[in-house]
Amino acid sequence: MFDLLKKKLSEFSNQLKQTIQQKTGEENAKPADSSKATLSNTPIEPIFEDKPVPITPTEKPVLKTPMIGKKPPKEKPSVSKPIAKDKRELKTKIGILEKTKAIFSGEIELGEKEIANLLDELEFALLEADVEQETAIKIVDAMRQRLVGKKISSRQNIDEFIKTEIKHALVTSLEIPDYQPFLFRIQTKKPFVILLLGPNGAGKTTTLAKIVRLLQKNNKTAILAAADTFRAASIEQLEQHAKRLNVRLVKHTYGADPAAVGFDTIAAAKSHDIDVVLIDSAGRQETNQNLMKELEKIIRVCKPDLKLFILEGYAGQASLAQVKEFDKHLSIDGVVLTKMDTDPKGGSALSVLHELKKPIFFIGTGQGYDDLEEFELENVLDKIV
Ligand SMILES: Nc1nc2c(ncn2[C@@H]2O[C@H](COP(=O)(O)OP(=O)(O)O)[C@@H](O)[C@H]2O)c(=O)[nH]1
Ligand SMILES: [Mg+2]
Incomplete structure (x- = not known):
């Protein structure tokens, strides 16, 4: 009873987990200056070159606030005085934040391309488990909608995340009416x-x-x-x-x-x-x-x-x-x-x-x-x- 369906969904979960872990790992491994090149086009302090990022006491409170789900600060911070030195300092700070963010949160965003193959496989898997084509397509679409653009941090429990997403996708795609037991x-x-x-x-x-x-x-x-x-x-x-x-x-x-x-x-x-x-x-x-x-x-x-x-x-x-x-x-x-x-x-x-x-x-x-x-x-x- 439901054995094959369970097996197929768990294969999908595992593949998705691997994709997420791989991507989180890659993000963590990236140096901050290259991963966020848009933020630091001008040369910045040598602090970034080889040495690990020193975290000064003044920056610590900033690091403690969770960055998950927040967009990185953009090029145009609301700095009233456009003095070159201030700008450089600001960029340095942003650089530190970005780097530590990559190290500590490993937040990634799932792209359509990354999961396209997985979703194709999921459709086949559902068909194999006797789900009719129209239903399978609906489930896969719901899964795509839920996953593409989703931000995941390495702090999150990936298994729980995937479980929740699959359940939501099933419930929304099946459109089950409310009923009294x-x-x-x-x-x-x-x-x-x-x-x-x-x-x-x-x-x-x-x-x-x-x-x-x-x-x-x-x-x-x-x-x-x-x-x-x-x-x-x-x-x-x-x-x-x-x-x-x-x-x-x-x-x-x-x-x-x-x-x-x-x-x-x-x-x-x-x-x-x-x-x-x-x-x-x-x-x-x-x-x-x-x-x-x-x-x-x-x-x-x-x-x-x-x-x-x-x-x-x-x-x-x-x-x-x-x-x-x-x-x-x-x-x-x-x-x-x-x-x-x-x-x-x-x-x-x-x-x-x-x-x-x-x-x-x-x-x-x-x-x-x-x-x-x-x-x-x-x-x-x-x-x-
Ligand atoms: N294994 C199994 N056999 C069942 C189940 N429900 C009914 N059957 C069997 O299916 C056969 C036909 O059942 P029946 O109630 O006479 O069907 P009806 O013609 O629709 O009334 C019988 O041999 C039942 O024992 C079930 O849930 N599991
Ligand atoms: Mg009968």
């Missing part, structure tokens, strides 16, 4: 009605059972609607879960109207004072007109408070296009990414966030009832960056 949302209405939808075999029924377990752990009651009346054995599959988890289930026969099953389940929830209604639904492999109509009717009749699209974690471009199509018709509220335990790459989660602009509520991490994790971007970023 699941357990908060379900408190807002009773019964709170959840519809699970998505392609065949993606994990709708299994995820539904996992959500029941999560609700029970949080002292919430649930009732299930066996509204997949299409696929053979689907009702029995859900009944088994209901039995194991000790929750009520409402069913009709195969071929019955799924919207009616949902409707009856909501009525049962109301009469038994149950907190959450979970509606299972049928999937087809392709986006199918009948299925779309069936789901539209469930939504019209049951008015779900949360429409969760269940998507396999390693979803590629075709799956993303499918979710977008569903979203266009049914306006989904969020996604559950299943089977993340079998996806060693993890990049598709970033594409889902970026391309759908919908929250990922959970990730499925196995076949057991407890294998469901809330997807909190902060935590996920901590894991991968």
Whole structure:
């Protein structure tokens, strides 16, 4: 889970760190007069030639004030009397400041050219980790915007600096909308009605059972609607879960109207004072007109408070296009990414966030009832960056 993405991002971090360290080292090694030639075109005191810079007591307080982030004093200081000797003295002082600055702070500024290769490599790395191209480009652009022109001093913790920059770039490029966490949302209405939808075999029924377990752990009651009346054995599959988890289930026969099953389940929830209604639904492999109509009717009749699209974690471009199509018709509220335990790459989660602009509520991490994790971007970023 997220392994390859993590590996690729950490390779990028290391390369960036090397670039920064190399540049900081070069800056430190530069003599002040040559590195800041613009400041001292005229000959200055021999003090600069070979000897180390003596720091006189009068200059010490100046040296103590941090220079990080401040521009070096420019050619035109506000000196009222343009006397040649004063000028020379001033230049000398500036020279000392510049030299000590290079030695003590090693501040550098990242240029576009220096990181161009790194960013190109990052784009490839993201693609390898299953991030879709459009998303990868957005992330790399955000990274470029954050890094080019950034001043870094050798006093700064470079690892922390890089981590923060990568996280910021990810958050801004993914444009994740604010959303209320699941357990908060379900408190807002009773019964709170959840519809699970998505392609065949993606994990709708299994995820539904996992959500029941999560609700029970949080002292919430649930009732299930066996509204997949299409696929053979689907009702029995859900009944088994209901039995194991000790929750009520409402069913009709195969071929019955799924919207009616949902409707009856909501009525049962109301009469038994149950907190959450979970509606299972049928999937087809392709986006199918009948299925779309069936789901539209469930939504019209049951008015779900949360429409969760269940998507396999390693979803590629075709799956993303499918979710977008569903979203266009049914306006989904969020996604559950299943089977993340079998996806060693993890990049598709970033594409889902970026391309759908919908929250990922959970990730499925196995076949057991407890294998469901809330997807909190902060935590996920901590894991991968
Ligand atoms: N490894 C793994 N398998 C899962 C996960 N979620 C679902 N599955 C498996 O995927 C298969 C299809 O799941 P099911 O819930 O029947 O899919 P549905 O057709 O969408 O209802 C089953 O074998 C599940 O055990 C998961 O997070 N990890
Ligand atoms: Mg199912």
